[in-house]
Every structure is written in C-alpha cells, then in structure tokens.
Amino acid sequence: MSVRLFAVAAGTEDLLQALLHTHLERIRAGGTLRPLARYCHDAATGTAGPYRVAFAVESYTELEKQLEAVRAGEVERIPAELATRRPPLVFVFAGQGAQWDGMGRELIATEPVFRETLHRCDRLVREFAGFSVVEQLGLPPETARMDELDVLQPTTVSLQIALTALWRSWGVVPDAVVGHSMGEVAAAHTAGALTLRDAVMIACRRSALLRRIAGKGALVTTELSPAEAHALAEAGGGGIGVAGENSPRSTVLAGDAPSLAALVDELARRDVYCRVIKATAASHSHYVDELREDLHTALRSLVPTPTRVPMYSTVTSEPVPGTDLGAAYWVRNLREPVRFAAAVENLFAAGHEVFVEVSAHPVLIGPVRQTLESGERQGWLLPSGRRREERRSVLSSLGALYACGREPNWAALSPGGSATALTPYQAAVLDAVRLPRPVPAEAAG
Structure with a gap:
C-alpha cells in the first residue's frame, strides 16, 4: 500500500481535538472504510482553519496509532500562529553528499510528475553528456557510475529539478531559493533565470571539466x-x-x-x-584556476533571464539578478568559497523562516539549524527525501508545510479524488464537531 498524507484542520484547538476523536472512533469501529487514499483526501478537503495536524500513513492501523499519539500529546505540533502568518518558504538545493544507492526509484515508480520531469532531464543529459540518468539510477552500485563526478552531478541536478516539479504539482512554490555550490544550478532554474536546457548544460559541462582536476587536491x-x-x-x-x-x-x-x-x-x-x-575534486580552490577559460568558453551561449523569485547567491551571500547568471558567474561559482552560512543569515533577516532542502537525503538541514541557533532564532527545516523512505519523507514535509499555512493541491495528491461537494462522510464528520462547511466549488462566487 502506498503512503498517504492524512491532514485535518479546525478553527480552534478544542474543535481540532474533537475532529481527531471523531476520526479515531470511526477507525476503531471498523466496518467498511473507504480506500485510504480517498479517506485521506476527504479528511483534508472537508476541514479548514489554522489549527492543523498532518502526517504520513500507510495503513489504517498506522493512522489509528498516529491519531492516538496526537490525542495523547506525544507528537510535537507546529504552532497554529504559523498557519495564520504563513512565513516565507526557501528551497535549499544541496551540492554533493546527499546521494545514495537506490535514490529516486520510489518516486519514479509512484509520482508521474517526478518521473516525467526526470525523463525530460534525461534526454538533455544524453545530448550533453552521453549517458542516461534514469538508467544510472536503476543500476546496482557495482555497475553504476555514481562515483564519477560527470555522472553524479548531472544526475543530482536532474533529481533536484524533478523534486521541484513534484513540489510545484502539489501546490508548493518557494518564496526564495538558495543553492550550495552545484546546487546553485537547480536553484537558478527554479528561480526562473535558466531554462531547463541551460541548467542541464551547466551541470554536464561543469562536472566534465572538474574531472580534469580530480586527484590534484x-x-x-x-x-x-x-x-x-x-x-x-x-x-x-x-x-x-x-x-x-x-x-x-x-x-x-x-x-x-x-x-x-x-x-x-x-x-x-x-x-x-x-x-x-571522498569521490570529489578540489573545487572552490586554486586548482580550479586552470579550468577558468575552458569553463567560460563552454558556457558562453548562456542567456539568463530575470528571476521570478529571489535567488540568494552563495558566491556573494546576497540576492543575485538572474541576468547576472551567465558564464562568468558559473566560473565564480566553481572557484570561490561557498558562503552558505552568510546566505542563510541574510534569508532569515529578510523574513524567511521555513527551509525545505531539495535533495535525495538531508545534508544541509544541520548547517541551516546551526546558523539559526547561533543567533538564537527558530526556523522550520524540512527534507524532500531520506534514504529508503522517499515518499514518506516528502509527504511528511508536505504535512509540515500545511501546518505552516501552505495550502496543498489535494487533487494532485489523490488523482481522480477531487470533489466539488461534500461526501456524506465529510458532512457527518463536520456535523459531529460543528465546523462550518466549505462552499462547493460550483456555488462559489
């Protein structure tokens, strides 16, 4: 059974607890229950308010246990005031270090948007680098080439772009982006400064040149x-x-x-x-100097455009105009130190409190947390994936974003499950806790 996101909301904490109790009693009663996907869809779309609870579940048994834990106060909750304030969201794109054998496979199998976007990247990587990202992700570790920079880096960027497309399909878009070293490629594409073709080209040509200095430092x-x-x-x-x-x-x-x-x-x-x-080159050092001219030549066709959302550069630590992201910038990206901590400081100073790491496994959540804690500040830090639990991880983070005030595209989470009017069960639950009923779509306006 596939993992699903159960999410409910209410106008007060008392009403939320009553709603959770109603769900718990219904599940305990047994009998004929809807498929879990439909049950979760109806629960999410049938309620509203700033007091929110959401978590990923794979079965009714797990849903019952989670509801019991929440009711008992055993689960840390995101304060309702965040749903009211809806603090700005940052997508954080990692560099190397997040890779693991088997990454991407679960999302390729379960998420059409992720799969289709990855195949679009795959076609471009084949053109620029002569290998298949999808094929490499499916190979066993002893035959895959993930230990080679010019395979790992384009694959990583492709996965990040596919994850971003998945987030967007669920209704989650960032208010700003930041990337660590290689992660700036996917960040620039997400910000709107680079086309998909140009982003993949940078990833392929940058990593191919890096191979020349492998082993020199x-x-x-x-x-x-x-x-x-x-x-x-x-x-x-x-x-x-x-x-x-x-x-x-x-x-x-x-x-x-x-x-x-x-x-x-x-x-x-x-x-x-x-x-x-291990398995890298001495980027951001003097060893890169011998690559400067060739990298600039390899990327001279770039014609970046203005960003649609702010991109905080980890070269300068400040917002960077999209039109500045030409060949000269990517030379600096590879040569100069990564000023990630300073960029995070500036993002928080600009009001950003929620950070979603876009990677196959979290490697930057720790540094972001350390940076915020050094200034005695609090942020909400979420992964887009974890080893061996890709879908559960990303859905759990979607639930946390819902608790922070984001409104997911519930229909995209349950294709074919969208309803314009309340189901009988939704109506019964709302009556039980005396919540106001949402207006059906055809009656709105």
Whole structure:
C-alpha cells in the first residue's frame, strides 16, 4: 500500500481535538472504510482553519496509532500562529553528499510528475553528456557510475529539478531559493533565470571539466568556525584554502593532499572533527584556476533571464539578478568559497523562516539549524527525501508545510479524488464537531 498524507484542520484547538476523536472512533469501529487514499483526501478537503495536524500513513492501523499519539500529546505540533502568518518558504538545493544507492526509484515508480520531469532531464543529459540518468539510477552500485563526478552531478541536478516539479504539482512554490555550490544550478532554474536546457548544460559541462582536476587536491569538512578555518589557511603557507563556510561551526577546506593530511592529524589531536570528502575534486580552490577559460568558453551561449523569485547567491551571500547568471558567474561559482552560512543569515533577516532542502537525503538541514541557533532564532527545516523512505519523507514535509499555512493541491495528491461537494462522510464528520462547511466549488462566487 502506498503512503498517504492524512491532514485535518479546525478553527480552534478544542474543535481540532474533537475532529481527531471523531476520526479515531470511526477507525476503531471498523466496518467498511473507504480506500485510504480517498479517506485521506476527504479528511483534508472537508476541514479548514489554522489549527492543523498532518502526517504520513500507510495503513489504517498506522493512522489509528498516529491519531492516538496526537490525542495523547506525544507528537510535537507546529504552532497554529504559523498557519495564520504563513512565513516565507526557501528551497535549499544541496551540492554533493546527499546521494545514495537506490535514490529516486520510489518516486519514479509512484509520482508521474517526478518521473516525467526526470525523463525530460534525461534526454538533455544524453545530448550533453552521453549517458542516461534514469538508467544510472536503476543500476546496482557495482555497475553504476555514481562515483564519477560527470555522472553524479548531472544526475543530482536532474533529481533536484524533478523534486521541484513534484513540489510545484502539489501546490508548493518557494518564496526564495538558495543553492550550495552545484546546487546553485537547480536553484537558478527554479528561480526562473535558466531554462531547463541551460541548467542541464551547466551541470554536464561543469562536472566534465572538474574531472580534469580530480586527484590534484582534496576537500575536508571540519567543525571549525569560519574564523578558525581562515586562520589555519593563512598559517598553511598557501597549501590550504577555505572552500566553504557552511555554518558558524562547520567549514570545508581545500588543498593539496599532504597539507590536508597533516591538518587532519593536527585536528584529530585537538579532538576537532575533520573528515576527508571522498569521490570529489578540489573545487572552490586554486586548482580550479586552470579550468577558468575552458569553463567560460563552454558556457558562453548562456542567456539568463530575470528571476521570478529571489535567488540568494552563495558566491556573494546576497540576492543575485538572474541576468547576472551567465558564464562568468558559473566560473565564480566553481572557484570561490561557498558562503552558505552568510546566505542563510541574510534569508532569515529578510523574513524567511521555513527551509525545505531539495535533495535525495538531508545534508544541509544541520548547517541551516546551526546558523539559526547561533543567533538564537527558530526556523522550520524540512527534507524532500531520506534514504529508503522517499515518499514518506516528502509527504511528511508536505504535512509540515500545511501546518505552516501552505495550502496543498489535494487533487494532485489523490488523482481522480477531487470533489466539488461534500461526501456524506465529510458532512457527518463536520456535523459531529460543528465546523462550518466549505462552499462547493460550483456555488462559489
């Protein structure tokens, strides 16, 4: 049975609890129940209000247990005031590190919009890079080429674009976007500055050039603050540079292998976390300099357009005009340090409180949380996928967005399940808790 999203709302907490009790009693009573998909659709479309509860379930047994947990106060709830305020939403596009064997397969099998968008990307990747994203995702790890940069990066960008299309089909669109390194490609496309063709071209040509510097340097991730990382780099005599500032206590360093090996040993003696990043090249370092001219030439055909939603650059940390995202920008994207923490700071300062990471598995939620916590601020951080539970993860996050005031496209979640008038069961539930009935679509206006 496929995972579904159960969601209900009410005008007050008391009415919400009464509604949950009504659902719980009906399920406990047994008897003939509608298919779970239809039951969840009717529950969501039959109620309204700022007091909201939503969670992913795969069976009536699981739905009963979840309802019991909510009624008992065992589930952390998003405050109703968020549904009233509807805080702005940011899509956060990850770089490398989120990949896992089997990613994308569940959504390819269950979500037509995701599958169709991925196939559109696949056709372009075949044209620019000569391999099939869909085929690579379906191969076992011993024969797949995901350890090769020029396969992994176009595949990752394609997955991010397909996830964004899925979110949009469900009625979820961002108020701003930000991307980490390679993630800026999908971010720029989502913002409207790049066509799909140009986004895929950048991903393919950027990663193909990166192969030329593979093995010439290395990257390490550390639990150093940006200030500590820069101090170490300055003391390293040029062998090490700061490649990324992910949070106030997370940085990435790039450099030659001997210098980084000595650094790892030194930090280990100081009990500071430090790990070499495998299967990558020393991007955001001086090793990229030899690629500058060729990358600019490879992307000279780009004609970016103004963004439709703000894109916060992790090159500058500020909103970037879409028309600036030509070849010269992507050279900077590959060469300069990733200023992710500063971009998140600026997003929060602009009023953004909800962050959805668009990746196959969350790798940036931690740095976003650390950045917000450093300023004693609270945000709502949600994944678009997790290892081995893709659909459940993305639906759970959709439920959290619903609790934050977003209004999903319920018909898209249950194709063929949209109704213009209340079903008898919806009417009975609403009568039981004395909620106002929504106006049928044909009577509105």
